[in-house]
Amino acid sequence: MRRPTIKDVAADCGVSKATVSLVLRDSPQIGEDTKQRVRESMVRLGYVYNRRAADMRSQRSRTLGLVVTHLRNPYFAELTMAIEDAASTNGYTLFQGFSRDEVPRQRRLLETMAEHRIDGLILLPSHDSRQEDLREALGGARLPHVLIARSVRGYDCDYVGADNVRSGVLVGEHLGTLGVSSAAFLGGAEGSSARGDRIEGLNVGLRSAGVTSPLALSLPAIGDEGGISLVDRMLERIPCPDAIVAYNDMYAVGVMNGLRARGIIPGRDVAVASFDDVPDAAFQQPPLTSAAGHPEIVGARATRLLLDRLEDPDRAPRSVLVEPDLIPRASTTSWSGRA
Amino acid sequence: MRRPTIKDVAADCGVSKATVSLVLRDSPQIGEDTKQRVRESMVRLGYVYNRRAADMRSQRSRTLGLVVTHLRNPYFAELTMAIEDAASTNGYTLFQGFSRDEVPRQRRLLETMAEHRIDGLILLPSHDSRQEDLREALGGARLPHVLIARSVRGYDCDYVGADNVRSGVLVGEHLGTLGVSSAAFLGGAEGSSARGDRIEGLNVGLRSAGVTSPLALSLPAIGDEGGISLVDRMLERIPCPDAIVAYNDMYAVGVMNGLRARGIIPGRDVAVASFDDVPDAAFQQPPLTSAAGHPEIVGARATRLLLDRLEDPDRAPRSVLVEPDLIPRASTTSWSGRA
DNA sequence: CTGAAAGCGCTTACAG
DNA sequence: CTGAAAGCGCTTACAG
Numbered sequence: 001m002r003r004p005t006i007k008d009v010a011a012d013c014g015v016s017k018a019t020v021s022l023v024l025r026d027s028p029q030i031g032e033d034t035k036q037r038v039r040e041s042m043v044r045l046g047y048v049y050n051r052r053a054a055d056m057r058s059q060r061s062r063t064l065g066l067v068v069t070h071l072r073n074p075y076f077a078e079l080t081m082a083i084e085d086a087a088s089t090n091g092y093t094l095f096q097g098f099s100r101d102e103v104p105r106q107r108r109l110l111e112t113m114a115e116h117r118i119d120g121l122i123l124l125p126s127h128d129s130r131q132e133d134l135r136e137a138l139g140g141a142r143l144p145h146v147l148i149a150r151s152v153r154g155y156d157c158d159y160v161g162a163d164n165v166r167s168g169v170l171v172g173e174h175l176g177t178l179g180v181s182s183a184a185f186l187g188g189a190e191g192s193s194a195r196g197d198r199i200e201g202l203n204v205g206l207r208s209a210g211v212t213s214p215l216a217l218s219l220p221a222i223g224d225e226g227g228i229s230l231v232d233r234m235l236e237r238i239p240c241p242d243a244i245v246a247y248n249d250m251y252a253v254g255v256m257n258g259l260r261a262r263g264i265i266p267g268r269d270v271a272v273a274s275f276d277d278v279p280d281a282a283f284q285q286p287p288l289t290s291a292a293g294h295p296e297i298v299g300a301r302a303t304r305l306l307l308d309r310l311e312d313p314d315r316a317p318r319s320v321l322v323e324p325d326l327i328p329r330a331s332t333t334s335w336s337g338r339a
Numbered sequence: 340m341r342r343p344t345i346k347d348v349a350a351d352c353g354v355s356k357a358t359v360s361l362v363l364r365d366s367p368q369i370g371e372d373t374k375q376r377v378r379e380s381m382v383r384l385g386y387v388y389n390r391r392a393a394d395m396r397s398q399r400s401r402t403l404g405l406v407v408t409h410l411r412n413p414y415f416a417e418l419t420m421a422i423e424d425a426a427s428t429n430g431y432t433l434f435q436g437f438s439r440d441e442v443p444r445q446r447r448l449l450e451t452m453a454e455h456r457i458d459g460l461i462l463l464p465s466h467d468s469r470q471e472d473l474r475e476a477l478g479g480a481r482l483p484h485v486l487i488a489r490s491v492r493g494y495d496c497d498y499v500g501a502d503n504v505r506s507g508v509l510v511g512e513h514l515g516t517l518g519v520s521s522a523a524f525l526g527g528a529e530g531s532s533a534r535g536d537r538i539e540g541l542n543v544g545l546r547s548a549g550v551t552s553p554l555a556l557s558l559p560a561i562g563d564e565g566g567i568s569l570v571d572r573m574l575e576r577i578p579c580p581d582a583i584v585a586y587n588d589m590y591a592v593g594v595m596n597g598l599r600a601r602g603i604i605p606g607r608d609v610a611v612a613s614f615d616d617v618p619d620a621a622f623q624q625p626p627l628t629s630a631a632g633h634p635e636i637v638g639a640r641a642t643r644l645l646l647d648r649l650e651d652p653d654r655a656p657r658s659v660l661v662e663p664d665l666i667p668r669a670s671t672t673s674w675s676g677r678a
Numbered sequence: 679c680t681g682a683a684a685g686c687g688c689t690t691a692c693a694g
Numbered sequence: 695c696t697g698a699a700a701g702c703g704c705t706t707a708c709a710g
Contacts, residue, residue: 003481005687016697021689031695051454052395053687057702061391063455066435071416072618081410084437093451096405096435098423112432115390116402142342253622260624279411283592285599285624344703355681360705370679392703396686 004045013041024049055117064306065095065113067106068124073250074278075295076124079148082299083122090307092119099126103133110137120306121145127189131155144309148302151193156317158309160302162293163321164197164275165204170291170326171245171273172205172214179337180206180242180271182216186230186255188247190220195247198275202245216241227254228261240264243332246274249281252288256331271335277327287329297322343384352380363388394456403645404434404452406445407463412589413617414634415463418487421638422461429646431458438465442472449476459645460484466528470494483648487641490532495656497648499641501632502660503536503614504543509630509665510584510612511544511553518676519545519581519610521555525569525594527586529559534586537614541584555580566593567600579603582671585613588620591627595670610674616666625669636661 006020015038022030023038030038041047055061064087071077080096087094095113099106106126113121114137121143125134131154138145146158175183185202188195199218206214216238219230227246231254234244244259246252252274256266266272267286274281277292301320309315345359354377361369362377369377380386394400403426410416419435426433434452438445445465452460453476460482464473470493477484485497514522524541527534538557545553556577558569566585570593573583583598585591591613595605605611606625613620616631640659648654 007687017688018690018698019696022696024688029695034695049454050456050687052391052400052456053702054689055702056391056395056687056704057689059702063434071410071420072413074411074413077410077416080435081437084435088436088448088451093455094435095402096419096423096433097427098420109427112390112427115388116432117389117391253619257622280592280619283596346703356704357682357706358680361680363704368679373679389703392686393705394686395688395703396705398686 004047005050006047008045009038009041009047012045013037061117061119062092063095063116063118064092064303065097065110065116065118065121066123067097067099067109067113067121069101069126070098073248073276074280075248075276075293076149078278078295079124079299082296083303086300086303090303101126101128103128103130107133107137110143114143119144120310122302122306123147124149125152127192144306144313146302146306146309148298149194153193158305158317158319160298160305160320161194161322162298162324164194164324165201166321167275167291167293167324167326168198168201168203169205169208170201170324171198171275171289172202172207172211173209174205174289174326174328174332175243175245175271175273176206176209176211178243178271178332178335180335181211181213182241183211183214183243183245184216184234184238184241185218185245186234186247187219187221187227187251192220195220198245198247221247221251227251227256228258229254231255231258231262235262240270242335243271243273246272248276249274249278249288249290252290252331253280253284256284256286256288267331267334268336271332273332277325281327282329284331286331286334289329289332290327292325292327294322294324343386344389345386347384348377348380348386351384352376400456400458401431402434402455402457403431403642404436404449404455404457404460405462406436406438406448406452406460408438408440408465410437412587412615413619414587414615414632415488417617417634418463418638421635422642425639425642429642440465440467442467442469446472446476449482453482458483459649461641461645462486463488464491466531483645483652485641485645485648487637488533492532497644497656497658499637499644499659500533500661501614501637501663503533503663504540505660506614506630506632506663506665507537507540507542508544508547509540509663510537510614510628511541511546511550512548513544513628513665513667513671514582514584514610514612515545515548515550517582517610517671517674519674520550520552521580522550522553522582522584523555523573523577523580524557524584525573525586526558526560526566526590531559534559537584537586560586560590566590566595567597568593570594570597570601574601579609581674582610582612585611587615588613588617588627588629591629591670592619592623595623595625595627606670606673607675610671612671616664620666621668623670625673628668628671629666631664631666633661633663 097109277290436448616629
């Protein structure tokens, strides 16, 4: 009941192992009649190609690793699906792991994947990754890799993400145009590259739309804190601003619930905007204005970048920023203006 | 610049390959001083263990395959994370693929994973999978596997899912107790095992709570159709019932938006309930009553079942049904009763 | 406690 | 057009 190997196939149809191997790759060296006979033997014996053995000999695995933090964020889920699609289209199978935003867990995953001899890695780094963490885990294994969605300060490598500064500018200009004169930024992990970029762009956008005193407050989330709690903390410190910009759509949902709990109607009493434009954003009450981060494009470009690097391991690192789009919806456009 | 192998390590510290191999597994056969020397060599040379080679010899791969349809459903995302967690806790690395509910794509993924010699497979079957499809893809490769969330008619194998009949009963009893006298079921793919089970249970639950004429209508989704369109189709055929039960929380969100678009307030004018209890359910307006399907438990049990089967490939197939819980929220409890 | 040898299932020059 | 042989990097009996 052992699984048949090319040796069994070769014996079954009276050729050598080498011939069977060449038939597997449909080599033009082999005659059509021989190919036919070999293929019939394979079917008869129930032969299943063993890639592990093949790859061991040819020193590549045709596998890629994908490590993201988790899938609770629909943006990460879309990113994951886009990468799987691009990988399998190009003949690669994907190892997947979730760091849950924990550096030790991330390190273990990278180690294991390196031991499985993945050809390359796509990593959405856990938010507290330091450059040393990555250098240790990736440099040691000399593993081609690209970072997505979050960059790591001081660590220069291939990177693909939405253009967060530009997203911030779009949101800021939109709010300014609506007549907003005060705004707060809620959520996101302190020190996150995406958070810093979004805030930076937001200030630029607000100013360019003529808002003189941008960002009355910006509160990063503490631990697993959600939007409801952030609204409470905000209201302890400042009166409700004209607009609240959430770090992403998930925080925005919490923010809108937090506002309602305080008797403030989101969309009417205060404009609410955020980032990512996950599918659910359109189905919120009110529908949520969001800067689309196009995860399907980010995922496809990241996979492309990684495959390019496999071809040429020594090329200079590249950074790809995907252009965002502002999707205005009622959470900002129905804002009634200052009383 | 070739990667060092155990041969290089052995040469570096003057022992044989076999000794290095034993040190890798921390064998008690080897003396502490020798182990120390070997480990120092490994670090010095930057040795990375090659599991592919090891596994080829030992005829197992320490990898599992996970194929789900997609991650757009948060329930599937939770399931995926739970399985990855259980797999990595047990020393397995996960291959992941998405069938996108397409049988040919599913078949290709299963074939490729079999060629990579995964030790076992967890499959959330694409909704139109026939038993022949699975028999062909899995029987041929003699691959240990367990199905999750959806069963396939006529295909007897290990299975883990929420108890959908019981979920239906819980929802039905809850609605009956609230005084509902008419209900419609919206969404889900026609022929889906989960859909059939939920409807069956729902009828039982409604009856047992004294509702004499259950389920005025049940409409499966056509293609990618969402809740909004389903509401429109429902209202063309019957007057709005006391309660709408959606196939899952994603349809429920659409259903509530569809109702609002028609001037019907969900929660007040009509009770809305559904299945899964994804994290977002609590944050809907109104918060959504849902029968929790506990994906973290389903995922953990499925992985356990697969590992058990790897131990004993010939045991009889088992079916594990995870007990659901009804989480009542305002989408039903604020229902005002018949006018 | 350690080493020499065979073998896992392929691919890859090299002959013929 | 096909075959014999070496080798990918490990593990596993088997000696000693």
